Amino acid sequence: MSDLMIRLQQVTKRYPGTASPAVDALDLDIREGEIVVLVGPSGCGKTTTLKMINRLIEPTSGSITVGGTDILQLAPHELRRGIGYVIQQIGLLPHRTIADNIGTVPRLLGWDKARIEERVDELIDVMSLDASMRDRYPSELSGGQRQRVGVARALAADPPVLLMDEPFGAVDPIVRGRLQDELIALQQRVRKTIVLVTHDIDEAIRLGDRIAILDVGGVVAQYATPDQILAEPASPFVADFLGDDRGLKRLSLGSIDDVDLIRGPVVERTATVEAAREVMARHNTNWVGVLKGPELLGWVWGSDLSPGGHVADATPRAFRVTLPPDATLRQALDAIVTTQNNVAVVMGPDGFEGMIFVDRIAKALT
């Protein structure tokens, strides 16, 4: 396969004095431009596997190729300069300014000063860092800012491959969520081959194009897309690792577009009460949404409408939660649970786009 970037074949790591190997005859193919997440319980060898790719740990046997080259053919420092590396504790050089930290690998590669400066400016921009940070020291930055600098540093020499070892493990959940979103957005732009290690299955589902779930002893329990893994766990171990709420987790994957949005029980405010009752009967609801052109004004109970009048006679109640069109089904479910109507309303830039009912979401799960 031509677009293969990293290939592990029968890779085994046995530490001296241990009965069983940390990684056992592991095969793993990673395609160019995809994010592969290695996830599993502690002792599953996920970090060991990652560190064998840049030779921080040498495999006992087996072969690893990156970009078609056997990594043992290169001097370790040369191999590493061509692979971005991000770790949980970040490991910025405390005695170097942010600009110097970002420029570390280009400097090791012997780029000239002007080119390094230019690249640093570019990365400060890409990572949405403040230009005033350039000359500050790492100790003066917040955890989230440092982690961005860590990613910028890993990207500096524009390596095709990025290895990330629990990159967001040390920041609080809010910052972590934001950094995850940023990584997804960044990946849209840079299209690197990323191997990321985490123990957090939610992070794996959120970030991974494919997920390798490893079991203790460094064996692959399942290697597939998040959707495949959640829909069909290969073993009781995988199902257990995913948790009881794997159906809900799967909802986080699909955006609303996947289910047909239905227009739902809506009528123009100028409609007669009789027309509104007919819409309600068709949708089997005791409420109806009120439209004014493309705008959704709210909803009214059927009992609010007096026979012979118009829908506009009743004051519409606002929908408490509305969703953007790119929301996930999980968010839609949340919205449904928090409204009285058992429905989630999707509002696009041009107004009302449609509704999702709970039975549609249930169908998406099967």
Added chain:
Amino acid sequence: MSVLAQSTGTPFFRWDWVTSHTDDIWAATVEHLQLTGLAVGSGLVVAIGLAVVSRRWRPLYGPLTAASGLLYTIPSLAAFALLVPLFGFTRITATIALASYTLLILLRNTVAGLDAVPAEVREAAVGMGYTPVRQFFEVELPLALPVIVAGVRIATVTVVGLVTVTALIGMGGLGAFILNGIRRSIAFPTEIIVGTVASVLLAAILDLILLGVERSLTPWAARR
């Protein structure tokens, strides 16, 4: 000046001696500085070398500190007695003797400083593709610097005091005044006082300068 001085017929402290010997005092101070610099400088080079060896082969650290501790306990007079037959009454003898007293403190501080380099910084440096030598000089040594310079300050202050003893082999810098003062048949404390005070001042000034050096070499630590 004092009752004691008047009874012997000589003033306790003679400013006129100081003013007529400013050139000598200056020359002795320069020599004192040179000896101190040579001793601490060569001690530091050896200590860093030993520290690298100790970190590479950890079991050697114990024996190496024990050996430098042993050197530390040898009386300076005995050290000269051992070295003079080899190198004569020379600066080399003085330097070796003085440097050997700095090893214990410099080795310990260098190893402690290198040990204190955060593991994640080391891992990131290796992961980015530093070669071991470059990593040592560009990452580990600069980060160990505050602890190393703290050791250099103690070693320097100690050596400034010890240099006076090398007057015994004709090298003593300011110590020559002290020795002369003691040797005179009629008590003449002026030289002893000049040698002592100048030596103490020198130690204090060097300590302050090194503190400044430490601060300027570690701007990242100062801003914390």
